[in-house]
Every structure is written in structure tokens, then in C-alpha cells.
Amino acid sequence: MNKQSIRLSVDAVVFGYEEDHISIVLIKRKYEPFKGQWAIPGGFALNDESLEAAVERELQEETGIKINYLEQLYTFGNPNRDPRGRVVSVAYFGLVRPDAFKIVAATDAEQVQWFSINDLPELAFDHKHILEKAIKRLQDKITYQPIGFELLDKKFPFSDLEKLYATVLGRAIDRRNFRKKIINLDILDELDEKVSRGSGRPANLFQFNPEHYFKRKKEGIIFEI
Amino acid sequence: MNKQSIRLSVDAVVFGYEEDHISIVLIKRKYEPFKGQWAIPGGFALNDESLEAAVERELQEETGIKINYLEQLYTFGNPNRDPRGRVVSVAYFGLVRPDAFKIVAATDAEQVQWFSINDLPELAFDHKHILEKAIKRLQDKITYQPIGFELLDKKFPFSDLEKLYATVLGRAIDRRNFRKKIINLDILDELDEKVSRGSGRPANLFQFNPEHYFKRKKEGIIFEI
DNA sequence: ATATATTTGTGTACAAACAACACATAATGA
DNA sequence: TCATTATGTGTTGTTTGTACACAAATATAT
Numbered sequence: 353m354n355k356q357s358i359r360l361s362v363d364a365v366v367f368g369y370e371e372d373h374i375s376i377v378l379i380k381r382k383y384e385p386f387k388g389q390w391a392i393p394g395g396f397a398l399n400d401e402s403l404e405a406a407v408e409r410e411l412q413e414e415t416g417i418k419i420n421y422l423e424q425l426y427t428f429g430n431p432n433r434d435p436r437g438r439v440v441s442v443a444y445f446g447l448v449r450p451d452a453f454k455i456v457a458a459t460d461a462e463q464v465q466w467f468s469i470n471d472l473p474e475l476a477f478d479h480k481h482i483l484e485k486a487i488k489r490l491q492d493k494i495t496y497q498p499i500g501f502e503l504l505d506k507k508f509p510f511s512d513l514e515k516l517y518a519t520v521l522g523r524a525i526d527r528r529n530f531r532k533k534i535i536n537l538d539i540l541d542e543l544d545e546k547v548s549r550g551s552g553r554p555a556n557l558f559q560f561n562p563e564h565y566f567k568r569k570k571e572g573i574i575f576e577i
Numbered sequence: 578m579n580k581q582s583i584r585l586s587v588d589a590v591v592f593g594y595e596e597d598h599i600s601i602v603l604i605k606r607k608y609e610p611f612k613g614q615w616a617i618p619g620g621f622a623l624n625d626e627s628l629e630a631a632v633e634r635e636l637q638e639e640t641g642i643k644i645n646y647l648e649q650l651y652t653f654g655n656p657n658r659d660p661r662g663r664v665v666s667v668a669y670f671g672l673v674r675p676d677a678f679k680i681v682a683a684t685d686a687e688q689v690q691w692f693s694i695n696d697l698p699e700l701a702f703d704h705k706h707i708l709e710k711a712i713k714r715l716q717d718k719i720t721y722q723p724i725g726f727e728l729l730d731k732k733f734p735f736s737d738l739e740k741l742y743a744t745v746l747g748r749a750i751d752r753r754n755f756r757k758k759i760i761n762l763d764i765l766d767e768l769d770e771k772v773s774r775g776s777g778r779p780a781n782l783f784q785f786n787p788e789h790y791f792k793r794k795k796e797g798i799i800f801e802i
Numbered sequence: 803a804t805a806t807a808t809t810t811g812t813g814t815a816c817a818a819a820c821a822a823c824a825c826a827t828a829a830t831g832a
Numbered sequence: 833t834c835a836t837t838a839t840g841t842g843t844t845g846t847t848t849g850t851a852c853a854c855a856a857a858t859a860t861a862t
């Protein structure tokens with residue numbers, strides 16, 4: 353067998369949600385190739401660490417961000433995707449809670465920044481392609497798995513959830529029907545707490561109950577928006 | 578950066594359907610490790626070929642099978658999954674038409690064989706794990722994408738489609754409602770051909786019309802079983 | 803303090819989709 | 833020619849989805 357010389361990297365598209373828009377974390381590259389350009393965080397896997405461990409390590413090193421949800425997205429293996437040679441990248445898909453926004457802001461000097469997905473800079477490598485796939489995954493998956501909660505504070509008013517869905521799916525959502533549907537799934541705990549944000553009637557807070565969700569799922573209830 | 582020594586392989590879980598059961602292609606390993614054990618086809622990627630090309634080449638070399646549908650499944654990167662050292666494997670998911678059964682049967686001497694997924698031998702490496710993921714993908718995807726047709730002859734009687742779904746999903750299907758649903762999608766051409774197989778009224782043949790499907794999809798029709 | 807603007811919270815009626823179900827037809831084979 | 837087997841088809845009741853408006857609770861401006 354001839355000698356294989358392929359290097360393996362991991363990359364992560366990390367989504368956040370705040371103020372009615374979806375953002376992702378980008379880093380500004382310090383070295384060639386694509387020096388000075390924005391890219392999604394990532395790097396080479398070590399010989400003895402799992403792919404998940406590699407992503408988590410790279411995210412920690414490059415952004416200091418506290419990831420909340422992580423899953424494999426896709427593996428990109430086009431022979432020409434990296435000018436340094438053959439690099440196959442296993443891309444991951446991550447979600448963080450709103451408080452992670454501040455963490456990144458604090459390490460601003462390290463060239464880490466949130467970008468709204470409606471206002472992105474040019475990206476290094478094939479990262480635009482990776483990102484497109486990630487956005488599609490987010491849009492698809494949010495409709496059949498309860499991952500939206502991973503983008504909100506643990507306790508949230510119903511309107512936050514509704515706006516998140518409207519933003520991600522890019523369409524209006526009927527407030528009453530949406531609420532009815534979610535409530536009927538019986539996977540949220542309604543708390544005895546209210547929050548008032550600006551004018552308007554204060555909203556009751558809700559909390560996703562994963563145990564209840566899994567129980568309901570086994571009973572045959574299906575999450576679907 | 579320290580020297581990375583990770584090797585990259587590709588593997589393929591190839592599904593076929595015939596006589597009311599789902600089968601996959603396995604090969605008997607000629608070399609260590611796991612010599613003599615059954616495994617899903619695959620091998621190391623070459624430096625300058627895409628991952629898809631690598632899978633197709635390996636499938637060709639090892640099984641001679643004519644693949645009909647191929648998509649990436651998942652990348653398995655556990656550091657201990659291969660006793661030879663660190664090997665990360667990009668697994669693919671494939672479907673073939675019934676006529677491919679015969680092709681494999683013809684190359685029987687090469688230790689290639691179809692196994693019903695209800696009657697599998699022990700598998701090498703973490704291939705059982707890969708297979709489980711593939712089966713889940715098949716079951717999920719067949720309900721929201723028209724991939725079932727890739728497992729049938731181009732022209733098929735409706736009952737074949739119905740039995741395929743019953744087999745894959747592991748549950749009975751109401752014949753009338755199923756037919757109604759599929760017909761209403763308006764993605765099949767009804768042919769002026771009949772086929773008679775054994776006793777019973779001869780069945781009309783149908784054919785999947787991909788162009789029509791994509792047109793309908795753009796119009797907002799969603800495939801869903 | 804009062805009026806206005808803003809956001810939350812809630813129910814009903816109509817339409818569409820789903821689920822359950824039986825019998826006639828066209829062939830084979832005994 | 834009679835029994836068996838598989839195909840082909842429609843209706844009805846139930847469930848789910850969709851459209852839609854007004855009262856309650858607060859903040860803000862006057």
C-alpha cells in the first residue's frame with residue numbers, strides 16, 4: 353500500500369441567537385494561508401484524541417466559548433480545499449446560550465467575533481460552503497428536534513422561543529397556534545416567575561424539561577413544528 | 578505543530594431490497610486484523626481522490642457492485658476503533674437496485690455476500706455501530722425523501738413500494754391510504770404496462786419521475802410518509 | 803394621574819389531513 | 833369451474849392545522 357499523506361482537521365460552526373438575529377463565531381486568521389481573513393474556528397486533531405475532544409479543545413483555545421450543544425455536521429474532503437495540501441475536515445455544528453456572547457466580547461483582542469449570518473465577511477477555505485450546510489442543518493433540525501432551547505436562556509418567555517423560530521425559519525409564526533402546539537407537547541415547565549422587558553405585559557417564564565421530553569418521546573409524541 | 582499520524586479510510590453500508598427483506602453487502606476480510614471476519618466494504622483513501630471517489634473505487638474493487646445512490650453517513654473517529662493505529666473512517670450510505678444482487682452472486686468466489694439485516698454475522702472493527710447508524714438513516718430518510726425508489730426496479734408495481742416501506746419501517750401499512758398519499762404527491766408516472774407475478778390480478782407498473790418531483794418540491798409539496 | 807402604546811395571554815370555527823375499513827376485479831391453479 | 837390470491841378503489845368519522853380579535857398588564861409620555 354502506498355503512503356497516505358492526508359491531514360485531518362476539525363472545524364466548528366457555532367451559532368448564537370440574540371436580539372432577533374442568528375450569529376456565528378468567527379476568528380481572524382493569524383497565519384498563512386488566508387492570513388487576516390475570517391474563518392470558522394478549528395484546527396488539526398491530535399493523534400490520540402477523539403474528534404469531539406479535538407473540536408472542544410480548539411474551540412476552547414481559539415474562542416474560550418462555552419459550548420452548549422455539539423454534533424457532527426459533515427466531512428469535507430475535496431482534495432483542493434486547502435492550499436497547504438490534502439486536509440480533510442470534519443465539521444461540527446454547535447449552539448451556545450446568549451451569555452456566551454459576552455464571553456467572546458471579553459476576549460475581543462484575540463480576534464474572535466460574532467457575526468450576524470446576514471452580514472458576513474468573506475471566509476477562508478471552503479468555509480462558506482460549510483456554513484451553508486450548517487445553516488440548512490439548523491433550519492431543518494429545529495423543526496423536528498428540540499434544539500432551539502439550547503440557544504435560549506434556561507428560563508425564557510414564550511415570545512423568545514417564538515421569535516427564535518421566526519428568525520431561523522425566516523417566516524412569520526402564528527403566535528397562538530405556535531404556543532398551543534408547543535404547550536401540547538408537554539415538554540416545558542411553566543415557572544412561577546415573570547419577566548418584564550420594556551413596555552407591555554410581563555411574560556411568564558418557561559423552562560425546557562429534557563427528562564419529560566424523552567419520556568414523552570418514548571410514549572410516541574413527536575416534536576414537530 | 579507536532580506530527581499528525583492519522584490515517585483516513587472510507588467505508589460503505591450498501592443496502593439492497595429483495596423478497597421482502599433488506600440486505601447489506603459484506604466482504605470477508607483476507608488480512609489481519611479481523612482476518613476471516615465479515616466487514617463492510619471500504620479502505621484507505623488515496624492522496625488525490627475525493628472521498629466519494631474513494632468509496633466508489635473501493636466498492637468497485639471489492640464488490641464490483643453498481644451503486645445507485647450514495648451519500649455521506651457519518652465520520653467515525655474514536656482513537657481505538659482500529660487496532661492498527663489511528664484510523665478515522667468516513668462512512669457512506671448506499672442503495673442499489675435489485676439487479677445488483679445478481680452481480681454480487683456472480684463474484685461469489687471473492688467473498689462478497691448479501692446478508693439480510695435480520696441475520697447478520699459478527700462484524701469487524703466498529704462496523705456494527707456504523708451499520709446501526711446506517712439503518713437508522715435509512716428508516717428516517719425514507720419517510721421524508723424519495724429514496725425508496727432507488728431500491729426498486731425502475732418500473733415497479735405499487736405493492737413493491739408498499740412492501741418496501743412496511744419492511745424498512747417494520748410496521749404494517751394501510752394499502753389504500755398509502756397509495757392515495759403517494760399518488761397525490763404526483764411524482765409517479767403510471768405506465769401502460771402490467772406485470773403478473775404468480776397468482777392474483779396483474780399489477781400496473783409505475784415509475785418515479787425525478788424531474789416532476791423536483792418541480793413539485795419547488796412548488797412546496799413535501800414528501801412525507 | 804391619565805391616556806397611549808406595547809406586549810402577553812387566550813378560544814372558536816372552518817378546512818384539511820389522517821385513519822379505519824370492505825368488496826369487486828383479474829388473474830392462477832387445483 | 834371453483835377456490836385462492838393479489839390488485840384496485842371511496843366514504844365516513846376523527847384528528848390536526850389554520851385563520852383570526854380582543855382583554856389584561858405593564859411602561860411611557862403628557
